Amino acid sequence: MVPFTESNDIVQDGAALAARMRRDGYLFLRGLLPREDVAAVQRQVGEIVRAAGWLRNDRPVEQAVADPAGFCVDPEPAYLTTLRKINRLQDYHELKHHPALIGVFERMLGGPILPHPRVLMRNIFPAREEITTKAHQDFPNVQGTTEVYTAWIPLIDCPMEVGPLQVAAGTHDDGVYDFHIGAGAGGIEIKDGLEGRWASGAFAVGDVLIFHSMTVHKGVPNRSDRLRMSMDVRFQLVSEPFNPDNANPDGQPLSWEEVYADWRSDELKYYWKRLPLTLKAFDPQWFEKRDALAFELGEAGDPRARSVLQRIVARDADPTKRMRAQHLLDALPPLAPAGSVH
Template structure:
């Protein structure tokens, strides 16, 4: 492991002790579990997901999908026009949604939340190409993306082993104690929003994750992905979210992930499923639903416009994606104008 990275503390010793889990979360802002999931469940999911990616052309032809050997000529990421062609197919995989409702993860979330748990229907798979490190997820708090309540918990788990060089998640322990949403600025990488953490370089915690491991944290904890510096391996991981059923949930968390970038309906997601029990389960929830607060992303957009006008390559790339996705929208038109103006 890189020397400047510290090691996540395992909370497996406290798994049955709700009060102890809550107290460690309040102190550290994260809980890490070795093998929260049965590794066999995760490896079966790995096969399901990577087989879809193989069919979609993302893996080197003729290789075993379980090895996740990426065809780097196919590199793309969230927001790119080509990404949904494969991501939507991944999103339709029934076992991908079922994993987030696995009894082992629901049991631990119940101990943490201490009440009825609501797993967000907007499950997320992160499919991260190698040699694409400009697009690594930057430092952020999840609240700017998922909103609702500060006590919305992310459960991040690799779909297969994830040594540091494959680019797993790192957290800054105790960072949630700021108890507010920090200023986020435009950045390339998943979510497009980043917090400046200069001064905290020495305190990032991560681990060489193994299949079945899980990292859980509330929505104010600062975290980031590490760069995938492997030569040719895709990093595949899940980040799923859980909250008290009675806390408010933001309406976009009731939609398929990235549906706002490229339309995908639940009808399409559910079409091939053999098990009906998880279809539309979220419609039975009574708690409040909030509209999405776009202010964080709107601010990042304005920053990207200003940066692109000064020739910033990351901002230009971000705006090009918006123009490609949504040329007729107000942002699409403003992005096109900024790109032309800075040529």
């Protein structure tokens, strides 16, 4: 693994940003967002997850010290209940509209920008390496256009032991990689190990990693005592096709009316409906392959099927598939207790 290439020296140069993205498939920008703006979101999210039992009560919420007894994982019901509360926070959603973020994309892409309405919150418990997000690409999950970019925004400082993100440079030019199933981020893990192509590094609050929808990326195991808290926000040109699934809030069943119920202002509500978007429906081919693999492993009693089976139960529209997945989940052995936090 090599250190990220930092791009602060070209942050105001749209042509240089675009050229580097074409070369590497990512941009690492230190201090792009004001630390206090991100910290304010972390405090609000932290209070919610502490009330859910995910953080220790005897430590400041800003430290995000995890309580292992609260362990849960997306898409378990306990996790989704808390996620829906997070998704009602106005400041959480407004961070994606920050001028510093929008400005980078406007300069790099050269046109009006659509921040995706759906924001993804990631809360990764420590000492649970089996749930570390595996190598994957965002495009099979996001779709619309390949020219979608994710901004990964840590809400706490993330030295390597807390488990930041790593990317495989240049993989955005290789098409959709073959995959099997894995934990996290849609339940997909690419088969190619991509040895020698990985880059990563420590993050401070305010740092942002931006990467192309086809860039392979994965988590670093969280070997700290902290709950690794981060946000995924997607951006694209307004003129590019948009998958309307990305206009739904995360943590469904949840409506925008519920999300907006306690907001202080109306300016950013339903902002995407005022834009001239071209819609492109979701292509299920990759999820159909994923689900077939999960059912095959589940029938064999293989615990690697767990994450995808949970996703089918929580999110699939087909009641027959949900019932089959639940039956297989019930037959799998339970997750092992967490290891020692170190």
